[in-house]
Amino acid sequence: MIRTTSLRFTYQNTKTHTFYFPDIDLSFEQNALILGPSGVGKTTLLHLMAGLLIPKKGNVFIGNTCVHQLTRNQLNNFRGKHIGIILQRGYFIKSLTLLENLKIREKLSKKRTNQNRRRQLLEQLELTEVSNKKVHELSEGQRQRLSIALGVIHKPKVILADEPTSNLDDKNCEKVISLLKKEAQICKSNLVIITHDQRVKSHFDKHIIL
Amino acid sequence: MVIGAKGSPLQLVLSAILHMDNPTGNISLDEVLRIRKNPMIKEAIPVSYGDNYMGYRILGTSDQYVGKYGATLKEGKLNTKNFEAIFGAEVAKKLKLNIGSSFVSSHGLIQNEVEEHDEKPFIMTGVLRPTGTVIDHLIITNIESVWEVHEHEEEHIEHKEEHKEVTALLLNFRNPIGALQLSRSINKDTSLQAALPKFEIDRLLKFLGIGFRAINGIAIAILLVAGLSIFIGLIKTVRERKHELALLRTYGATTFQLLKLVFLEAFFLSLIGFVLGWFLGRVGIVLFSSLASDAYKYHLEISSPDMQEFLMLLIVVFMTILASILASYSLFKLNVSKILADA
Numbered sequence A: 001m002i003r004t005t006s007l008r009f010t011y012q013n014t015k016t017h018t019f020y021f022p023d024i025d026l027s028f029e030q031n032a033l034i035l036g037p038s039g040v041g042k043t044t045l046l047h048l049m050a051g052l053l054i055p056k057k058g059n060v061f062i063g064n065t066c067v068h069q070l071t072r073n074q075l076n077n078f079r080g081k082h083i084g085i086i087l088q089r090g091y092f093i094k095s096l097t098l099l100e101n102l103k104i105r106e107k108l109s110k111k112r113t114n115q116n117r118r119r120q121l122l123e124q125l126e127l128t129e130v131s132n133k134k135v136h137e138l139s140e141g142q143r144q145r146l147s148i149a150l151g152v153i154h155k156p157k158v159i160l161a162d163e164p165t166s167n168l169d170d171k172n173c174e175k176v177i178s179l180l181k182k183e184a185q186i187c188k189s190n191l192v193i194i195t196h197d198q199r200v201k202s203h204f205d206k207h208i209i210l
Numbered sequence B: 001m002v003i004g005a006k007g008s009p010l011q012l013v014l015s016a017i018l019h020m021d022n023p024t025g026n027i028s029l030d031e032v033l034r035i036r037k038n039p040m041i042k043e044a045i046p047v048s049y050g051d052n053y054m055g056y057r058i059l060g061t062s063d064q065y066v067g068k069y070g071a072t073l074k075e076g077k078l079n080t081k082n083f084e085a086i087f088g089a090e091v092a093k094k095l096k097l098n099i100g101s102s103f104v105s106s107h108g109l110i111q112n113e114v115e116e117h118d119e120k121p122f123i124m125t126g127v128l129r130p131t132g133t134v135i136d137h138l139i140i141t142n143i144e145s146v147w148e149v150h151e152h153e154e155e156h157i158e159h160k161e162e163h164k165e166v167t168a169l170l171l172n173f174r175n176p177i178g179a180l181q182l183s184r185s186i187n188k189d190t191s192l193q194a195a196l197p198k199f200e201i202d203r204l205l206k207f208l209g210i211g212f213r214a215i216n217g218i219a220i221a222i223l224l225v226a227g228l229s230i231f232i233g234l235i236k237t238v239r240e241r242k243h244e245l246a247l248l249r250t251y252g253a254t255t256f257q258l259l260k261l262v263f264l265e266a267f268f269l270s271l272i273g274f275v276l277g278w279f280l281g282r283v284g285i286v287l288f289s290s291l292a293s294d295a296y297k298y299h300l301e302i303s304s305p306d307m308q309e310f311l312m313l314l315i316v317v318f319m320t321i322l323a324s325i326l327a328s329y330s331l332f333k334l335n336v337s338k339i340l341a342d343a
Helices: A042-049 A072-082 A098-108 A115-124 A140-152 A170-187 A198-203 B009-016 B029-036 B064-068 B089-095 B143-157 B176-189 B197-240 B242-250 B255-295 B307-327 B336-341
Strands: A002-010 A018-020 A032-035 A057-062 A083-086 A158-162 A190-195 A207-209 B002-005 B041-053 B056-061 B073-076 B084-087 B122-128 B139-142 B168-173 B192-195
Touching: A002 A042, A032 A042, A032 A198, A042 A057, A042 A158, A042 A190, A042 B336, A072 A083, A083 A140, A098 A115, A098 A140, A115 A140, A115 A170, A140 A158, A140 A170, A158 A170, A170 A190, A170 A198, B002 B009, B009 B168, B009 B192, B009 B197, B029 B041, B029 B168, B041 B064, B041 B143, B056 B064, B056 B089, B056 B143, B084 B089, B089 B122, B139 B143, B168 B176, B176 B192, B192 B197, B197 B242, B197 B255, B197 B307, B242 B255, B242 B336, B255 B307
Parallel strands: A032 A190, A032 A207, A083 A158, A158 A190, B056 B139, B084 B122
Antiparallel strands: A002 A018, A002 A057, B002 B168, B002 B192, B041 B056, B041 B168, B073 B122, B084 B139
């Protein structure tokens, strides 16, 4: 469950422009697509929901938690446990292998690590064979799948994906979307994708247009 | 205190005690015996030298000399008769002579084959344990042997009437005031000179002091630069890896955990640096020591880590902490959202 109430945000360096975001209300396991042209504040909204930015007004509720009333440490904890972020550009810990990247994500979520879960996830994303390779040795597609794995490994309540398909061809786009949907189902979480990619539209019922 | 012929007191000390310089000249035994009667003197050891074997100085002296340096026999026996000699540890090692073998001395303090005293060979009777002092580099015999080698020579050349000489006299006093009084009276009233080793060595070190100070200054400058480079390295780490650090924040890591990460990295770097530096330093000392013991008869001890180095480690760790705190200042302001959005 994720809900936002009259979110507003202003960047410090451009005080004049304030983003007004429509309220979002997703029920259990409901997925949503946030659409809109560039510069309208899609990534800002995502970061607000992930608690990386602090809104000027309004609030974000995930489950029964009011995200922006948490203290700094509580927020760190909460983010580690219940939010999975899939970034537009994959960032990884370069000096570690794929498997070690997954393990560190799991460890920081402070949930009990689960070897079965890790193995299944790697199998589903077809990463088992390369799990001991360093991140820079992976192909573009493998990296994309790794960032999905990093977003869902700890079974978060909300999966936030920022333009997960922007660099992919049609075939891989389909694959990634279906993987995300499947994972969201397994984790019993809300999947929120922000995109301007028209190809994704047909896969989701709920569209929020900024 | 050392008593010898007039000349530079520094030279006297260097030659008679450290065996590094040429002697100032000889003094007659009569005068030595007269000085020896002084009641303030606790111990007087005559030393007489002027010959060498393969470049190692042969020192004629009394039995007290060996005891003075705390040297003990490793094998063989002490020299009791004329033309018996015991070898310092280093000499024995380098020359590879065995006990019982004989050798002939040559005139002067550096090796030459021309002026050998071949008529009067010495016999090696013992080898001393290494002491780390100058005695390791000496061949020690009794004082009569040195006289006899040269008497023979003098008879041939000058047919002079016999008068015995020693090169210098090493004195030990009952109290320091006695030393001062006697040195004053010797320097004033006799043709001899008295020199205090400690005073002369201090004077020598003062001459070299500028060099030492410069080296110390350079060392401190290097230390500061090292600290600065740790600091700059850390800042670079934080900058270059801000994406990774921001990523860890989205994973739920706290600012404190990131701080710990940066600090540990710096700590390991400086620890490795310290250990390597210590090790290389010791290797340098070993190399220098092996060179120096040949060239200057100077031996450096290789010691285990000492208190001063431990203090150094503390300073290094402290500098690391300081550097990592300064460097990670930017971690507190890490704008995760901005870093991740700037694709």
